[in-house]
Amino acid sequence: MSAIITKPRLTTSAMIASIAGEGQRTVNAPFGHALIAEAARRPNIVGMTADLSKYTDLHIFANEHPNRFFQMGMAEQLLMGAAGGMAKEGLMPFATTYAVFATRRAYDFIHQVIAEEHLNVKICAALPGLTTGYGPSHQATEDIAMMRGIPGLTIVDPCDALDTQQAVAAIAAHDGPVYMRLLRGKVPLVLDEYDYKFELGKAKLLRDGKDVLxxxxxxxxxxxxxAMHALADGSAEVAVLHVPTIKPLDEATIIAQCSHPGRLVVVAENHSIVGGLGEAVATTLMRAGVHPAFRQIALPDEFLAAGALPTLHDRYGISTSSIVATIKRWLA
Structure with missing residues (x-):
């Protein structure tokens, strides 16, 4: 009898994975821990999820406050409808799921049940943009475009663990519906080096530079x-303006920073080139009569491939090395 030879199963390192680079400082589950801290001050906070507490870090809240945690099962429309109902009774639901399910599957419930009545629901949605390699079924590359069209909905896109921690407190203090893109697991920590503090509705200039914004x-x-550090080799002086609140947009700061003569303006976003931050900034500048040299770094208007995140980020132009090469080409 011949032996049966089995091949080792091929695996990928980044299907649902941390976006942290090797050796980068991280904070574990900043959203979950920040929500516990905020819940201690606000007894009306409840946590809700559609069978994804472990994958949105809401399980940390559930362990601390089991009587304030609601598992709605794999039913995102029910999750949003129930969150609206709880908000009507004076509670403040933090509803978590994956961004694709919150936006594509439950859009009408967010629009009609939550936003139209301006209910105090905080939707915190994991795997935004290209932060998973599972392909179009899980990649929320158009979530901001969809949610920007909902009147009265605040949209937040944090950068790192510090941003996420501070944003939780800020959106809890805000009266009204919020959609926040959620970074989960081991989240990089970078903004503490830039004297940063999150303020809802405010953009922050982290570094200035004369050649590129x-x-x-x-x-x-x-x-x-x-990319700013990489280009400091003499290639370009780069300014970085962080815009954690996509809606309402800090138009005054954006207009002021884009009015510097001779500086290339580049909008970089982990989102489709259609309907996101880039188009919001472009519209703002056109209305204000400000016309700098303008470029976008964003995901293409197509269904993206599945695979390991580092490979996908290189392929679609949002890795650091890709950004550096693209900016050098534009400046040449």
Whole structure:
């Protein structure tokens, strides 16, 4: 009898994985721990999820406050409808799921049940943009475009662990519905080096520079700062403007920073090139009559491949090395 030879199963390192680079400082589950701290001050906070507490770090809250945690099962529309109902009774639900399910599957419930009645629901959605390698079924590359169209909905896209921790307190203090892109697991820590403090509705200039202004949100601010250091070899002086609140947009700061003569403006976002931060900034500048040289670094308007995150980030132009090469080409 011949022996049966089995091949080792091929695996990938970054299907649902941390976006942290090798050796980078991280904080474990900043959202979960920040929510516990905020819940101690606000007894009306409840945590809700659609069978994804472990993968949104809400399990940490559930362990601390089991009587304030609600597992709704794999039913995102029910999750949003129930969150709206709880908000009507004076509670403040933090509803978590993956961004694709919150936006594509439960959009009408967010629009009609939560936003139209301006209910105090905080939707915290994991795996935003290209932060998973599972392909189009799990990659929320158009979530901001969808949510920007909902009247009265605040949209937040934190950069790192510090941003996430501070944003939780800020959105809890805000009266009204919020959609926050959620970084989960071991989240990089970078903004503590830049004297940073999150303020809802405010953009922050992290570094100034005369040649290029990168306007960014979410993980792309981390990449922009890495690119800034790489280009400091004499290639370019780069300014980085972090925009953690996509809606309402800090138009005054953006207009002021884009009015510097001779500076290339680059908007970098972990989102489709359609309907996100780049188009919001472009519209703002056109309305204000400000016309700098303008470029976008964003995900293409297509269904993206599955695979390991580092490979995908290189392929779609949002890795640090890709950003550096692209900016050098634009400046040449």
């Amino acid at each position: 990168i306007i960014s949100s979410g993980i792309m601010t981390m990449r922009a700062l890495e």
